Amino acid sequence: MKRSTLIASLFALAVAMLSGCAVTDVHRSQQLDGSARWALLPIANYAETPQAGERAESILTTLLHQRGVSMLTPAPRSDNGGLPEFDQNAALDQALSWARSQGYQYGVTGAVEEWQYKTGLDGEPAVGISLLVIDVNTGATVWSASGSKAGWGYSTVSGTAQQLMSSLVSDMPL
Secondary structure, three states, X not given: XXXXXXHHHHHXXXXXXXXXXXXXXXXXXXXXXXXXXXXXXXXXXOOOOOOHHHHXXXXXXXXXXXXXXXXXXXXXXXXXXXXXXXXXXXXXXXXXXXXXXXXXXXXXXXXXXXXXEOOOOOOOEEEEEXXXXXXXXXXXXXXEEEEEEEOOOOOOHHHHHHHHHHHHHHOOOO
16 A cells, blocks of 8 residues: 555655646736737847847747748848847847837837856756747737746757747747
């Protein structure tokens, strides 16, 4: 009897550990028009990994197209002579102004908080991302979601990011 209780307890612990590898929060909002004109605005990179924001933008583009956003145009980037943009708020403001002047309805942006392999023997990937959809005309956030996810030893950071972002975007009311 005690052995079956121990096995059941270990099974419950394993299920709890597996379900605790991702955390997401989504702000539910009004229905968004997938056929409207969308601008892909810069995703800020607060992670230590260079160009993590651009990597997230690439994944997000595919996921939004998959969800039915057909008119998604990336905002032009300012030329810094190959140097990274250090004033990420200014880059977002510039891209938002461009989107407004071009008549876009929505702008999608966000931030990468974590994009790395954890230290230790296993070196699991860890990703933290926030996404926002902004009404370009008013500047109001009409949808937002944040999440973090850790992968397993043989997972990649980009694969873990894609799984997390797919989960977040699947809750977007399109």
